[in-house]
Amino acid sequence: MNEITADVIIAGISIFTAGLTMAIGSIAPALGEARALSDALSAIAQQPDEAPTLTRTLFVGLAMVESTAIYCLVLSMIFIFANPFWEHFVSKAGG
């Protein structure tokens, strides 16, 4: 009963990798965004007149940084919900 088949291994590795992807993939963009945000805040504090330009540039830059985290999210969603290896094995086993 408790034998470890290939699809169990695939499921385990997929879930583990999804968690790892989200962990690493959210730490790094968070650090980068925090740095950009703090620099933008000090720039706004020094030059309040330039606040609209700085805010717009900050938004665009944050979106660029954020997209790496989004890639990781999409990837982990694929690992969990639409894993191609998993579906290959399920289609083989289910016939």
Next chain:
Amino acid sequence: MKLSPDDHILGWLGPLPINATIACTWLVMAILVGGSYLITRRLNDSVRMSRWQNLLEILVSGLNEQIRQTSRQEPGPYLPFVGTLFLFIATSNLLAVVPGFSPPTSSLSCTTALALAVLAAVPLFGIAQRGLFGYLGEYIKPSVFMLPFNIIGELSRTLALAVRLYGNMMSGSVIGIILLGIVPLFFPILLQFLGLITGLVQAYIFAVLAMVFIASAQAARNDRTQNPGD
């Protein structure tokens, strides 16, 4: 669990499946076109104007101001394209709170179509502004060896545009579904509010990035006119 509204097929139009993405895109288009027709049918320039005309004027002048600040040019030729992108994405993201409406921006096919429109618009605006060879010459600057990298950069930023919008909207709906299963009371509502803010910010970012890409295809010429000795 359905990750994408593409899988949710509502009906068949001959051999073509009509999925939720297409239907919701048509709905948003109908709302935008019908709404603007109804509002612009009775425009007046007196002080007493209708509430809806006021809303539309705020929208158009706000978009004009944003485009002017982003590209440092007159917004005339860019307003139809960039404004349409913003209004379409913002409307479909805001309608995400309506039950039964699955926002088309949470499907990768819709966001890819929007990003392809940007990919096509950048050379079109660039050629219109600088001529065919002037625009194509940008690809072999600073040297001819940069040609493949410039092309890869063009394609990868299109991919990034599509995946960014898709990931943001898809994650909102998926996290909403998961939270509904875990904590059905009150907490999903807060996340819906967060999703509304995210949706508006994403629409803004998509439009501003499109404008930045279009403006960057024309930047070299403006530099040259400012520094004629170059």
